[in-house]
Amino acid sequence: MTVYSSTLSLLLGVSALTSGFSNYRDRLPNGRAVPHPCKPNYLWHGVGHENALGGGVRNAFGLDFLRLGATWSVxxxxLDSDGDGMTNGEELGDxxxxxxxxxxxxxxxxxTHPGE
Structure with a gap:
């Protein structure tokens, strides 16, 4: 296998993983517009994760989302996943x-962020 084809395979694999998980945001109301709780004018792309860009450890909302089938439901x-007194629906505009x-x-x- 050439260096070119190895690099291409790696990039395609990473791209597939990234696009596969970013679509979770489309399963949530305002999933692509969740603000970073500590940085004004920044978005939190990994809504269900501790890492703002996604991946790694899940936050309380991410654990609830996964447990309930990785889809928006009543x-x-x-639920109030982060225990701040607001339901996930109130935080996400539903x-x-x-x-x-x-x-x-x-x-x-x-x-607002339902997991932070």
């Missing part, structure tokens, strides 16, 4: 737990 929406993938969330402003 049960996940009504306070009534009615959002479905592919639709605009009921609220798109005032979004």
């Amino acid at each position: 049960e996940l929406c009504q 306070p009534q737990c009615t959002w479905t993938p592919g639709t605009l969330p009921p609220r798109i402003s005032g979004i």
Whole structure:
């Protein structure tokens, strides 16, 4: 195997992993607009992880998301994964737990992180 084909294989593999997990954000209301809780004007791309870019250790929200089938549901929406007094739905702009993938969330402003 040449250096070129080895490099190409590695890049394609990493790309597939990255795109495979980033689509989890599309399974959440405002999943691509969750703000970094400590850095104004920054987004937290790995919503279910301790690492803002994703991967590695899951936070409380990520553990709940995985446990409940890696999809948005009324049960996940009504939980307060991070124990801050707000439900995951309130934090992600779906306070009534009615959002479905592919639709605009009921609220798109005032979004907070459900796992931090």
